[in-house]
Amino acid sequence: MGEGTDQSEHKSQSLEDAKHENGKDHTTVEGADEDNSGEMRRRLGNSKKELVESEVEEAKSLKEKDDYRYDIVLWMFGMLFFSVLIALIFGIGAERGWDALSPYHMSNNSKARFLPEPFTPEPGVYKRSDSEASGRWYYWKLKPEDTTAWTRLFVWASYCFHNLSVWLVLYLQHKAKNIPDKDGQYSPKFSNGVDRYNLIMFGLNTFFHLLHLLNTHTTYDGTAADTSIASSQSSVIVALIVMVMIEFRDRGILFGYPTPNQLRRHQNSIWMSPVYVMRKYHGYFIYWAAIYTFWYHPMENTVGHAFGFAHTWFFMLQGSLTFTKFHLNKYWRLILETWVTIHSLIIAAQTGSGVMGKELWPMFVFGFATVIFLTQLYGLTFWRDVPSWSRSIPVALYVVIVVFTYSFVKDTEGRRFTRISEIIRIPGIYYLIVLVAWLVIVAIVKIQKKKDAKTLPSPNDSNKSLNIGKKGVSQLPLWKEVVFLCFFVLTYLVCVFISWIFEYLDLKVNLIVLTMVYSFAFTLIAAIGGSFFLKPLLPMSPYIVPPMNK
Structure with missing residues (x-):
C-alpha cells in the first residue's frame, strides 16, 4: 500500500512536471x-x-x-513667334525698298507698284468713277494689269485651306469635350494644360502666317483684289460684337449693369439664350472673321499693317488656347476687344492725316473708346470688390478727356467742338447690331423650342430612348453629320460671295453704309450657321442651363 502511494506520488509528480513543461x-x-x-x-x-x-x-x-501653366507657355511661344514674324515683315520689306505708308504721299517705288486712290472721280473707269470710290478703294493691291489667275489662286487657296483646317480641328475638339463617358461624366473643360488640338491649331496658324509672308513677296495680292474693304472691316466689327454678347452675363451692357446677381434670376429666360448660343459657338465665327481679314491684307511693312496683323494673330492665338484657363483671362480678353482702338489710331494717323482738311483719328479713337468706358471695362474682376459708385470715376475722366481734346479738334471751317457728336457713330453701330443679333437669335431659339417640344424626349427617358451611343452621346449618322457641316460651311461661303459680288458690281455706295450692310448680313448668317447647322452636331442640353458666375 505504501509502495502504491509512493508510485502514485511519483506519477503525480511526473504529471506535474510534464504539465509544467507543457505549460x-x-x-x-x-x-x-x-x-x-x-x-x-x-x-x-x-x-x-x-x-x-x-x-x-x-x-x-x-x-x-x-x-503647371502649359497654356501660358503656349501663349508666350505665340507672342515670341509673332515678334519674329514682324521682324521678318519689316526686314524683308526694307530690303526690297518698300515704303508704301500712305496713298496720300506716294514714292516712286509705290507708284510703280500701286494705283493712287481715286480722290478725283475718273468717269468710265471701273471702281474709280464716282465721288465715293476713294472710300471703297483699297490701296495695297496690285494694278489690274498685274493681276493674274495665279495671284488669285495662291491667296484664295491659302485662305480656304487655313479656314477649313482650323475649323475642322476646333470641331473635333468640341466633340471630344462634349462627349460624356458611359456614366454620363464629362472631362473638365478648362485646365492649365493644352491638348493635341490646341497644339495642332497653333501649328496651323503659325504655318499659314509664314505662308502669307511668302504670298506677299511672290504673288503679293491678298483677297483685297476681289472683295470689298468694307467686308474686312465688318467681319472684325461683328467679331467684337460677338464678344460683347459673350461677356454680357458677367458685365452687362452699360457700366457693369445688369450685374450677374440681377441676371441670375432670369438665367432660364429665353431672352438669355443669345448669351448661351454665342458662348457655345462663337469660336467658329471669330476664327472666320480673323482669318478672312488676315488674308485680305498683304504683309506690307507699315506700322498700321503690323498692328492689324497683331490683332488677327491675337484672335487666332486665343483660338489656339480653347478650353484652357488662359482663354478665360479677363485682362487678355479685354486686350482682344480694345486693340482696335490703338489700331484705328495708327491707321488714321498713317493714312488719313489732314484728309479733307481735318484729322480723322478722333472719330475712330473716341468712337471705340466710348464702347470701352460704357461696356468693356467692367468685365474686369476687381469691379466686384469696389463700391458701385466708383464706376462713375473712369466715365467722368473720359468725358473730361473728350471735351478737352475736341477743344482743339476743328472741322473743315476751323470751328471747335462741332465734331464732338462723331464719337457716337461707332458705338451706335455696335449697340444697334448687338440688338439686332440678340433679337435674331431669340427668334431662332423660339422656333427651335417649338419644334423640339414636339420631338425631344423628356429628361426622364431612358438612355435607350435617347439613342445614347457607345460614347455616351446622341449619335447622328455620318452622312447627316457631313451634310450639316457642309451647310455650315455654305453659310460662310455666302458671306464671302456677298463680299465679292458687291465689289464686282461696283456698287456706288458710301463706305459707312456698305459697312453697316455687311455687318448686319454677317450677323444674320453667323446666327443661322450656329443655330441651325452647328447645334444639331454640338447640341446645347435643353435641360441644363450653364451656371452663372457669382
Missing part, C-alpha cells in the same frame, strides 16, 4: 506567436505608411503637373 512550451509558443504577430503588424503598418506617403507624393506630383 512552459505552450507559453513559449504563444510568446513567439505574439512576437511574430507584432512584427507583422509593424511591417504592415510600415507598408501602409509607405503606401500612403507614395500616394501623397504621386498626388503632389500630379497636382504640380496640373498646376
